[in-house]
Amino acid sequence: MLRSLLLNSTLSLVVLFSSLTSHGYPIKGHIFIYAGCSQEKYQPSSPFEGNLNSLLASAVSSSSQVSYNSFAIGNGTSTPPDATVYGLHQCRGDLKIFDCSKCVESAVSQIGLVCPYSYGASLQLEGCYIRYEHVDFLGKLDTGLRHSKCSKSVSNDVEFFRRRDDVVADLQGAIGFRVSSSGLVQGFAQCLGDLSPTDCSSCVADAVGKLKSVCGSAAAADVFLAQCYARYWASGYYDSSSDSSNEDQVGKTVAIIVGVLAGVAVFIVLLSVCRKAMG
Structure with a gap:
């Protein structure tokens, strides 16, 4: 019973985390x-x-x-x-x-x-x-999609798409960690340290392909594969001023949920002890 309650609570924690970080990058x-x-x-x-x-x-x-x-x-x-x-x-x-x-x-x-x-x-x-x-x-190559996030669309902005394509093309040369920018578009990519240079390039190429296929005309996009990720965004899209408040809110939420989990665990343990004493 305790494990079931803890598992349900932690699943709720994941959902809540996702909802708190779904807006902005x-x-x-x-x-x-x-x-x-x-x-x-x-x-x-x-x-x-x-x-x-x-x-x-x-x-x-x-x-x-x-x-x-x-x-x-x-x-x-x-x-x-x-x-x-x-x-x-x-x-x-x-x-x-x-x-x-x-x-x-x-x-x-x-x-x-x-x-x-x-x-x-x-x-x-x-x-x-x-x-x-x-x-x-x-060290075993795995390019399965683990997570993606796409912002609102910026349709009909020819200059943006040209700059974005320059950035993601440059990211495909990543060996380890790589940062790129073109005009108002920035991005970076990274592989896990256990990948060979060849597998790293292959993984990032897959991630870049999914940036376009999954997120299309998004102004900012993140794609995380099992062993690498690639991201791009329009300059100014990431709001650093909102980052700290968002992080604080997540931290407070975690503290509250962890406290609830601890309280539930203690209650169930005490209830079990009482039942044994009475039985």
Whole structure:
């Protein structure tokens, strides 16, 4: 019963996150973008949970030194095969190490709430990304669409589309992190650090293709694939002044929901104890 209530509450958290970040495209901060959770669940206090906790702790520690790192915990040891966990963290290429560390720390604190007891999960914030699986996914090209967001249309603006096409064409040369601009249009793209240069170019090319096919004539668009993303926007479209208020609102909402979850958990535990005492 407790797990069911917590799962329903965390699903509501994802929906609420999405609604709070659906308007505008904040360029800074730890704003929630998307999360993915496996349907397969592990048991609390299992060997997998112990290895996962070690991996997440390693990600937080590592992010204070490098913007990307990958991990494999439990492979090649006496640990049961189903307890092995693989994972990585990566920050946006223009983030300073201090900001990277804070972002990864925030992602790690949220991923267990958004994806409770999941054998695999990914969480993308504005400035960083974290993912873990119980199978080895590292270095294996995956261009599946994970998230897209499109602004309002700017139809019949020939100059804008010419500039946009210049930007997204330039982004296809990304190896790692790449920023591009043309006139009033700006953009950037990034691959995960476990991809080879060839796979990175292939992934970004797919992301750019989806920017056009999914978002069409949008003034700003984001496309996140499993191992890369590409974004463009018209200059001035990202409102940095609204970013902080939006981020504050998300933070307050998370605090409220986490408090509710804690209250529900305590209530159910006390109710269970009382029933056992009376029974």
